Amino acid sequence: MRILHTSDWHIGRTFHGHSTVGALETVLAALVDVVRERSVDLVIVAGDVFDSTMPAAEHYGVLGRTLSSLRDAGAAVVVTSGNHDSAARLGYQSDFAQLAGIHVITRPEQHDAPVTLSDEHGPVHVYGIPYLEPSLVRHLYPDVPLRRHSDVLGFVMGRIREDSLQRGGRSVVVSHCFATGAAGSDVERDITAGGLDYVPLTTFDGPDYVALGHIHGRATLSERVRYSGAPLHYSFSEADKPRGAWLVDLGATRLDSVEWVRLPVPRPLSRITGTLDDLVTSSAYDGLTEHWVAATLTDDVRPLDAMPRLQKRFPWCAQLEHRPSIVHADGHATYATRIEEKSDVEIVAGFLEHVRNGRGPTTREAGLVDEAFSALRSREAGR
Incomplete structure (x- = not known):
């Protein structure tokens, strides 16, 4: 069975005040092309489908069109909710969607009720774990101490392993979390705001493949546990991180191979540093006029008209920082x-x-x- 592992679409997120919807639709269309050209059987979206708990009507349209296109291309789809999503809104009409081969998993009790698909080698059980906030699920299991996200995932993975053992066959787990060993970016504000804590890699022992979401850069924690990252750059801190998805092949009894498939970058991100006069006149920057640009000025005095002058040359300049090359020190005297x-x-x-x-x-x-x-x-x- 061939699986395409994606995550963190963040439909509706802005980039320094600019809408990303058009760029994201371009990338998702390329994702559909991959499904069609590489004969993908299943597409996974590991959480954070939307960027907010109250998506605009336009954002539902993006999701609906993309899911329909993925099905038309021949793939089943498994989607789980992330910490940015409203489980109730994302999961609305999910019972109807599954009749069309689109499985949207948002309810806590669904974690050990797999979506079962089949190929020539038999069944593949896909366990979708929606984002489970401890304070919202511990009442369901009053006899289990569920203080942290790691406690919750350890508990549900134990139930998944038991269920998988009884069913037999191959298994895949989908989870949205911050697993130990992955490096974050400055847009993952929930890591430091108390939303998600570390989850040990050993939590995911057992399944043939684990598709993780939440980290916006691709990461390989082990051969069978990976982050795909976001399909679009959402921060200048992600500029050097490739955009794409993991193409996963399950063999007759276990994971066979994993391949990185690149996705297009509609507008590259570039950082430039120098004095304002140098940045707006030097031919060295001629190739960046269509890039998102983050400029760091080294002028001794911050120019008052810096951003207008930069945007005259770089229309997509979105970030400006003043970091003078000479810093005056006053000492500690009052x-x-x-x-x-x-x-x-x-x-x-x-x-x-x-x-x-x-x-x-x-x-x-x-x-x-x-x-x-x-x-x-x-x-x-x-x-």
């Missing part, structure tokens, strides 16, 4: 200590030096400051 016994002119000069990262007033500026204070002192004296 402001009162630093200005003690200094004249007004010296205080202004020191302030300019501070905000300009070490570059004080020009001769002309120093003269203007001196004139201003002289005028002020003359006015005060005449009162």
Whole structure:
């Protein structure tokens, strides 16, 4: 049996304020082409189908069209809910969808009730584990201590192994979690916000293949336990991570082979560093005008018109950071200590030096400051 492992579609996510729906549909269309050209039997979506718990109508349309196209291409589909999804909304009408070969698994009790498919070698049992928040499922199993996500997954995997042993045949598990050994990205905010904790790799002992979701870059934790990553780049921290899916072949009794299939990148991501004048004039950046661009400026003073000038050359410049090449250090003295016994002119000069990262007033500026204070002192004296 041939399986295409995907995850983290995040339909509806924006990229620095820009919609990604059009780009995602382009990539998902390519995914359908892979299914058709490589004769895929089953497509897996391991959670985070949507980016929010309340998807817009347009986002349901993207999902509906893609699932229909996958079925038309000849594949069955197994979808599980992730921590970004609303299980109730994603699972709405799932009972009807399964009649068409689209299995949307969102309810906790479905974890050990596999979707069973068959090939010339017999049955393949696909166990979809929806994202199971401990606080929302522990009442279902009051005699089991389920304090953390790792506790929940350890418990349900034990039940899955028991069920799989009774059924016989090959088995596949789908889970959305943060398994030990995988590196995250800055868009996986739930890892540090208390949503998902680490899950030991040994939790997934047993099945012939484990299709994981949640991490946006591909990762191989073992030959049979993998992350496919997201099909689209959702952060500049993902710029160097390839986009694609795992093509998994199950043999007569076990995992046979796994191949990485690349997906198109509608708009590449690039980071550039230099002074503003260099970035907007140098021919070295001529090839980046159609890329998403994250610019780091090294000017001593942050230019006030930096983003408009960058976007004139790079229309898709989406991120700007000022990191001057010379950083002025004040030490740890208090402001009162630093200005003690200094004249007004010296205080202004020191302030300019501070905000300009070490570059004080020009001769002309120093003269203007001196004139201003002289005028002020003359006015005060005449009162």
